[in-house]
Amino acid sequence: MEEIFDIANAFEICHADALTGAVIFHVTDQQSVLLKKAGDMAVSGSDEQAEITIYAGNEKTQDRWRKTGGRIASWVKSHCPKSASVDCGPANCRELLVGLFLGAYEFSKYKEAPKETPRPLCVVMDKAEFDEVKIICDAQNMAREWAHEPASVINPVTLADRAESFAQVYGLNCTVLDDEQLQKMGAGAIVAVGQGSKTPSRMIILEYPGTKPGKPVVLVGKAITFDSGGLSIKTTTGMPDMKYDKCGAMAVLGILRAAAQLKLETPVTGVICAAENMPSDKAYRPDDILRSLSGKTIEIKSTDAEGRLVLADGLTYAQQNLDPRCIIDYATLTGACVVAFGHTRAGCMCTDDEMFSGLFAAGEKTQERIWRLPSDEDYLERLKSSEADIKNSGGREGGVCTAGMFLKSFINEGMPWAHMDIAGTAYNNDGSAYFVPGSTGFGVRLTIDWLKNLQ
Numbered sequence: 001m002e003e004i005f006d007i008a009n010a011f012e013i014c015h016a017d018a019l020t021g022a023v024i025f026h027v028t029d030q031q032s033v034l035l036k037k038a039g040d041m042a043v044s045g046s047d048e049q050a051e052i053t054i055y056a057g058n059e060k061t062q063d064r065w066r067k068t069g070g071r072i073a074s075w076v077k078s079h080c081p082k083s084a085s086v087d088c089g090p091a092n093c094r095e096l097l098v099g100l101f102l103g104a105y106e107f108s109k110y111k112e113a114p115k116e117t118p119r120p121l122c123v124v125m126d127k128a129e130f131d132e133v134k135i136i137c138d139a140q141n142m143a144r145e146w147a148h149e150p151a152s153v154i155n156p157v158t159l160a161d162r163a164e165s166f167a168q169v170y171g172l173n174c175t176v177l178d179d180e181q182l183q184k185m186g187a188g189a190i191v192a193v194g195q196g197s198k199t200p201s202r203m204i205i206l207e208y209p210g211t212k213p214g215k216p217v218v219l220v221g222k223a224i225t226f227d228s229g230g231l232s233i234k235t236t237t238g239m240p241d242m243k244y245d246k247c248g249a250m251a252v253l254g255i256l257r258a259a260a261q262l263k264l265e266t267p268v269t270g271v272i273c274a275a276e277n278m279p280s281d282k283a284y285r286p287d288d289i290l291r292s293l294s295g296k297t298i299e300i301k302s303t304d305a306e307g308r309l310v311l312a313d314g315l316t317y318a319q320q321n322l323d324p325r326c327i328i329d330y331a332t333l334t335g336a337c338v339v340a341f342g343h344t345r346a347g348c349m350c351t352d353d354e355m356f357s358g359l360f361a362a363g364e365k366t367q368e369r370i371w372r373l374p375s376d377e378d379y380l381e382r383l384k385s386s387e388a389d390i391k392n393s394g395g396r397e398g399g400v401c402t403a404g405m406f407l408k409s410f411i412n413e414g415m416p417w418a419h420m421d422i423a424g425t426a427y428n429n430d431g432s433a434y435f436v437p438g439s440t441g442f443g444v445r446l447t448i449d450w451l452k453n454l455q
């Protein structure tokens with residue numbers, strides 16, 4: 001079981017006090033004849049001792065250092081040097097290292113091992129800073145690795161098993177509620193979503209107690225381990241990648257792991273709402289009326305609007321049982337969010353201005369960027385049902401906002417709450433400067449940065 005927590009990168013990255021090795025990278029922010037655009041490299045020396053200067057470009061943000069780290073990582077992957085080290089030069093070492101760690105990750109466990117593998121790459125920088133970045137990026141890479149596992153490997157039941165060993169390894173409390181317990185408790189929404197699958201729903205509660213007692217920050221994650229759409233089945237092109245519909249919960253696990261390893265002050269509790277959305281004779285149907293844990297009834301218009309159903313019960317559970325200081329939910333919730341923001345920003349609905357500005361700032365700093373969604377009551381109007389208290393789909397128009405307002409209707413007055421629709425940012429099949437194509441682990445660095453600055 002251990003190996004599922006120890007995620008190996010394409011090459012190891014280590015700390016060093018001095019520059020040594022066959023290849024030495026120097027990072028520069030000085031443009032020259034040889035170094036015209038970001039990523040350009042100037043190579044000198046011999047095979048025994050090559051020196052490579054890489055130009056970071058003139059982009060104003062800190063992200064240029066991460067991109068430079070990402071470019072060094074892909075060079076190491078393709079050239080397999082015998083040994084190498086990096087001299088950060090004028091770079092922000094911390095962010096360069098983030099780019100190296102995230103850039104070195106690949107989902108490769110089901111592929112034949114490469115003939116040649118690169119040796120460790122050493123970075124000369126402050127040791128304490130190195131260790132902290134490693135904790136955060138390893139946690140983010142674990143979130144990415146688990147997100148990539150297909151639904152034949154991770155389903156609600158196997159995810160609950162993983163969560164139990166995860167809790168042991170990182171010293172967390174873990175409670176798993178199975179479908180029978182959920183049914184008894186009255187959580188009719190999460191049970192209904194999973195009832196078409198042979199692996200029924202689970203709600204998983206993981207508690208990191210923090211080093212300073214207080215109310216926990218509660219993180220609720222959507223873990224639809226596969227979203228076929230259910231009876232409102234998706235199309236041939238709409239269904240691939242729906243193993244990534246658990247990315248919200250994978251981010252929650254990554255955050256908990258980093259919080260525990262960094263021994264953050266604030267208590268953090270994760271609530272994972274796991275179900276597999278499948279069509280079958282047991283499946284829930286359009287026109288069904290569910291009774292959620294809150295007591296509110298929900299008319300089903302589309303079984304493909306399932307994420308908000310499992311989250312409704314998760315959000316209610318959190319407020320009824322966990323005495324949250326505030327709640328953040330993470331979910332690959334709507335295709336409409338991808339249309340609106342692409343892969344660049346997550347949509348964020350928030351009931352508290354101060355909370356939002358903290359999260360927004362953390363997003364700008366870490367490049368896990370968010371943008372606030374409106375929460376006008378007009379959007380809720382679209383969810384009025386003639387037969388139940390609310391319906392689960394308001395149609396295509398304003399889809400990212402109606403989905404957010406659906407969730408908001410399960411939040412008690414006065415509870416600071418933020419909803420992150422990460423449908424566009426959780427994975428990107430084009431890849432980018434420091435992400436190979438696939439999952440990104442979006443939310444881990446943003447939230448850890450925000451938690452570290454919480455008073």
Ligand code: BES
Nearest residue numbers: 302304305307332333334335336393423
């Ligand atoms: N998991 C999907 C949202 C999604 C789509 C994530 C594409 C990532 C990429 C979600 O459960 C869904 O199917 N949403 C529907 C809602 C609709 C039926 C109201 C959608 O966005 O089409």
Ligand code: MN
Nearest residue numbers: 227304305306
């Ligand atoms: Mn769906």
Ligand code: ZN
Nearest residue numbers: 224227245307
């Ligand atoms: Zn979904």
